[in-house]
Structure formats: structure tokens, C-alpha cells
Amino acid sequence: xxxxxxxxxxxxxQLTAFCxxxxxxxxxxxxxxxxxxxxxxxxxxxxxxxxKSLREKLEKxxxxxxxxxxxxxxxxxxxxxxxxxxxxGNAVETVFIxxxxxxxxxxxxxxxxxxxxxxxxxxxxxxxxxLSVGEIIGQLWMxxxxxxxxxxxxxxxxxxxxxxxxxxxxxxxxxLNFEPTVTAMRLMLDDNAYGLSRRRVTxxxxxxxxxxxxxxxxxxxxxxxxLHAPNDALRxxxxxxxxxxxxxxxxxACRRYLDYAPRDFITFEYCMLDGVNDTDEHARExxxxxxxxxxxxxxxxxxxxxxxxxxxxxxxxxxxxxxxxAQVLMDAGxxxxxxxxxxxxxxxxxxxxxxxxxxxxxxxxxxxKMAEYQKKYGKDFGRIVEVST
Ligand code: SF4
Numbered sequence: 001x002x003x004x005x006x007x008x009x010x011x012x013x014q015l016t017a018f019c020x021x022x023x024x025x026x027x028x029x030x031x032x033x034x035x036x037x038x039x040x041x042x043x044x045x046x047x048x049x050x051x052k053s054l055r056e057k058l059e060k061x062x063x064x065x066x067x068x069x070x071x072x073x074x075x076x077x078x079x080x081x082x083x084x085x086x087x088x089g090n091a092v093e094t095v096f097i098x099x100x101x102x103x104x105x106x107x108x109x110x111x112x113x114x115x116x117x118x119x120x121x122x123x124x125x126x127x128x129x130x131l132s133v134g135e136i137i138g139q140l141w142m143x144x145x146x147x148x149x150x151x152x153x154x155x156x157x158x159x160x161x162x163x164x165x166x167x168x169x170x171x172x173x174x175x176l177n178f179e180p181t182v183t184a185m186r187l188m189l190d191d192n193a194y195g196l197s198r199r200r201v202t203x204x205x206x207x208x209x210x211x212x213x214x215x216x217x218x219x220x221x222x223x224x225x226x227l228h229a230p231n232d233a234l235r236x237x238x239x240x241x242x243x244x245x246x247x248x249x250x251x252x253a254c255r256r257y258l259d260y261a262p263r264d265f266i267t268f269e270y271c272m273l274d275g276v277n278d279t280d281e282h283a284r285e286x287x288x289x290x291x292x293x294x295x296x297x298x299x300x301x302x303x304x305x306x307x308x309x310x311x312x313x314x315x316x317x318x319x320x321x322x323x324x325x326a327q328v329l330m331d332a333g334x335x336x337x338x339x340x341x342x343x344x345x346x347x348x349x350x351x352x353x354x355x356x357x358x359x360x361x362x363x364x365x366x367x368x369k370m371a372e373y374q375k376k377y378g379k380d381f382g383r384i385v386e387v388s389t
Contacts, residue, residue, distance in 0.1 A: 004063040007036055008134035008141060011183045012190055022057045030192050036064055037137075037193035039155040040145030066138030067092070072146070082143065086111050086135055090128045092171050094139040096147065096163070103147070104165040107139045109181050110172025115206050117226070118238050119271050121309050122171050130177040136184035140166060140194065166196065169204040169224065173241075175211035182219045189219075198222070198261075204269065209245040212253040216260035223257055224267040224302070225250070229277050230285035238277070247289060255295040265298040271306050272317035272325065283328035290334075300335040301326075 010018060016029040031050060035041040042064035044055045067084035070091055074080045080096040092108035113120070114127035140163060145155060147162035166188055168174045174181045181203070187193045188201050204224040205212065212223070229235035235242040242250075254266045268290070272278050290297045303326055306316040317325070322338055329336040 005061060006134045007032070007062050007064050008066060008138050009132055011133070011186055012192065018062075022054070022061065024054055024057075028054060032058075033190070033192045037141065037187065037190075038157055040141065040148075041155075065134070066142040067135050069142065069146075080143075080147070082139075082146075084135075084139065084142075086129075086131060088128075092131065092135075092139075094143055094170065096143055102164040103162050104167060105140060105143050105163045106167050106170045107136060108170030108172055109136055109168055109174040109177045113172050114176065115173050115239065115241050117206065117228075117240070119228070119273060119306055119312055119314055121312075124311060131172070131180060133180045133183045133187075136180055137187050140184075140188065144194075163194075164196070165200045165202070167202045167204060167224070169202070173206055173208065174203050175205045175208040175215065178211055178214065182215070185219050185221055189221075199264070202267070206239050206241050207245050207250045207253075208241065209249050209253045212257055216257045220257070220261040220264075222264060222267070223254070223261070224269055225254060226271075227268040227286075228271050228273075230282050230289050234277060238273075248295075251289065251292065251297055252295045254297045254299075258298060265300055268299055268301050269304060270301055271304045272322050273306050274315040274317045274321070276314065278317040278321050278325055280324065280328050283325050287329065287332050287334070300337070301329050302337050302339055304339045 005018060007015065007018070012029065012033060015033055016026045019026065019029040019032065028050065032047070035047045035050075039046075041047060044050070044058040044062075047055060047058075050058075067086050070083040070085050072080070072082050078098045080098075082094045083091050084094060086092055090111040092111050094108065095106040097104045097106065108131065110130050111128035112125050113122050116123040116126075144161070144163050147153075148155060148159055151162070153159045153162070168181060168185070185201055185203070188196050189198060198220065199222050202222040202224050203215065204226060206226045215221075215223075226239065227235075228238050229242075232242060232246045235247060245253075258264055258266065268286075270277070270286075286301075290299050303322055305319075305322060306314060308314060308316055326336045326338060
């Protein structure tokens with residue numbers, strides 16, 4: 001039995017090499033890539049400008065296959081979440097967040113996560129495995145064309161693009177699955193695929209310092225860092241990876257990164273935890289950290305109201321506290337936003353991503369669990385938080 005090559009796994013150079021093996025010229029790879037990534041085609045018979053002989057060879061040797069969709073829910077606020085089967089009882093989630101002038105897709109890079117941040121329900125399920133290139137880019141491929149189909153928008157470059165921004169912020173630590181993540185991002189940037197600009201693709205990391213340097217050299221997309229604490233003692237307890245790469249090293253790596261991504265800034269994600277990291281003093285400590293003369297980091301802050309889950313033992317800071325915290329940063333001239341939690345009614349809020357998904361039935365269980373929590377902790381548990389600054 002011949003194994004079929006999944007063409008979603010191949011970057012442009014690999015696709016050219018694959019076409020070469022089939023005795024085809026490099027420009028055929030470009031045509032093929034456009035069919036796959038711009039028209040969402042997975043049926044070679046559809047690719048009418050390819051010679052019949054090539055289509056037959058492709059039928060014999062290749063396949064275009066994204067992970068199977070287990071469930072597909074749209075929230076009342078338009079947020080759409082897909083649960084995707086990645087085999088052996090593992091599932092990951094992909095979330096689309098529509099906004100007025102853009103559509104953002106939040107992509108997963110690993111099934112589970114080994115970093116085990118204290119405030120993240122994904123971390124609680126442990127690490128299962130790395131996703132392949134096809135499983136990562138397949139999320140964008142599947143979502144873009146599903147969204148177009150829903151709206152009746154034609155595939156191809158003439159149809160209105162639905163996903164204008166991608167954030168590698170779903171399940172997993174992307175820099176611990178480096179090569180597949182970077183290959184998938186290169187496809188996102190490629191003009192014969194999705195053609196997104198470097199600034200519209202954001203990678204979010206908990207701070208894998210050597211890989212931040214590697215990313216700077218190989219694919220300097222926009223960078224977000226899950227910071228969550230202004231000092232090592234506190235960060236050690238919230239993001240265990242900090243013990244390996246403490247804040248001074250992380251800040252120096254952020255500074256170096258910006259040498260490769262000039263005119264950019266780092267977005268620091270900061271989860272607001274009641275009584276843990278949310279005092280004015282913590283905010284002032286943060287200012288000192290990012291303005292340390294040894295490694296000042298041009299940055300903005302994104303404050304995330306924590307989405308509580310009982311096992312964490314943590315509680316969300318109240319809105320007044322979040323606003324006061326933001327004010328300290330803003331008074332010092334740092335752009336600070338407060339994230340609105342989206343899609344809570346479909347369990348797609350941040351930190352809720354694919355919590356304990358081991359099989360299909362768990363999704364329903366988690367929905368029920370959420371309803372129980374709301375009963376127990378009040379109707380605002382896990383709800384959309386509207387905070388304006
Ligand atoms: S916050 Fe990110 S890095 Fe930390 S456990 Fe969750 S998925 Fe992993």
C-alpha cells in the first residue's frame with residue numbers, strides 16, 4: 001500500500017520538491033498551492049487548469065486533509081468554535097473571533113500543554129502531542145473556507161477574506177513545537193497561500209527564551225508574551241517555565257527580538273488574578289521591569305480578566321481593580337487594553353480552550369459543568385466581561 005502525502009503538511013519548497021518527484025515543473029507547485037490554500041480545494045478533479053495526467057498522479061500519491069471537525073458552535077456574539085479530532089482520543093480547538101474591521105483566528109499548536117500555568121485549564125490536562133504542519137495550517141484552511149461557505153462567499157482571491165489575523169494562542173506552547181509552527185506560519189505569509197502580513201500573525205509564548213531568538217531569525221512575526229507577574233518569585237508560581245528562563249533573560253530576549261522586527265512592540269498578556277498579581281504596586285513593578293535601562297522593551301499590555309475554574313484556586317480581579325491597574329500603566333504612557341471575554345456561551349473563552357477534551361462526550365460534560373459553576377458562583381461566572389477604559 002502506498003502512503004498518500006498530505007499536501008497540507010508541505011511548505012512551498014517541499015511542494016515544489018514533491019511535484020519534482022512526480023516529474024512536474026516548479027510552477028505546477030505554485031498552481032497547486034493556490035488551489036489548496038486560496039480556493040480551499042481538496043479534490044484534484046476540481047483543479048481544472050492542471051493537466052489530466054498530473055491530476056491522476058496526484059489522486060494516486062496525495063491527499064489534502066485537515067483534522068476532522070467534531071463539533072462546530074457559533075456563539076451569540078458571533079464567535080465560532082470548532083473542536084477538531086487529532087486522533088487517539090485527542091482534540092484541539094480553533095476559535096474565530098469576528099470584530100468590526102477584522103476576523104481573528106486563534107490556532108492551537110499542541111494537543112495539551114506541558115508548561116502547566118496555574119491559571120490555565122489546558123495546562124491541567126498535561127501534554128499529549130505536538131501537532132503536525134497539516135494539523136496547524138489545516139485549522140486556518142478549514143476555518144477560512146467554512147466561514148466563506150456559511151456566508152456564501154466564493155473561494156479564491158476575489159472572494160472577501162474572512163480571516164485577516166491569526167494568533168497562535170490556542171492550546172499549547174508554540175515554541176515547544178517549533179518547526180511545524182514556523183512552517184505553518186510561513187504558509188500563512190506566503191502570497192500563493194494566505195498572504196497575511198507579518199504583523200497580522202501573532203505568536204504567543206510563555207517565554208521559551210532560546211526559541212524566541214530562533215524565531216527572530218527565521219520568521220519574526222508579531223510577538224505576544226504571557227507575562228502574568230512582575231517578579232520572579234510570583235512568576236515562578238504562576239508560569240513554571242520561569243524557573244528555567246527567569247524574567248531578566250526573558251526581557252533581554254524580547255529586546256533582542258525587536259531588533260529583527262523593527263517598528264514592532266511586544267504585547268504582554270497579563271491575566272488578572274484577585275489578590276495575587278493585581279495591586280497598584282504590581283503595576284509599578286511591571287513598569288520598572290519593562291523600562292529597565294539594561295533591556296527596555298517597547299510594549300503594550302493586554303489585561304485578561306481571569307476565567308475561573310475551581311481547581312485553580314484562583315479568582316478573577318474585580319472590574320474596578322482591573323481598571324485601576326490599567327490606569328497605572330496608562331498614566332506611565334503604556335498602551336493598555338482589557339480583553340473582553342468572548343464566546344463564553346460556547347465555552348470558547350480564553351484559558352477555557354479545550355480544557356479536558358479527551359473524547360467527544362467531554363464537550364457536553366464541560367458545558368454542563370459550566371452551567372453548574374454558574375449556579376454555584378453566580379451568573380457572571382465565565383461570562384463576557386465588558387470593561388471600558
Ligand atoms: S497558558 Fe499557554 S503555555 Fe501556559 S499551560 Fe496554558 S496553553 Fe500552556
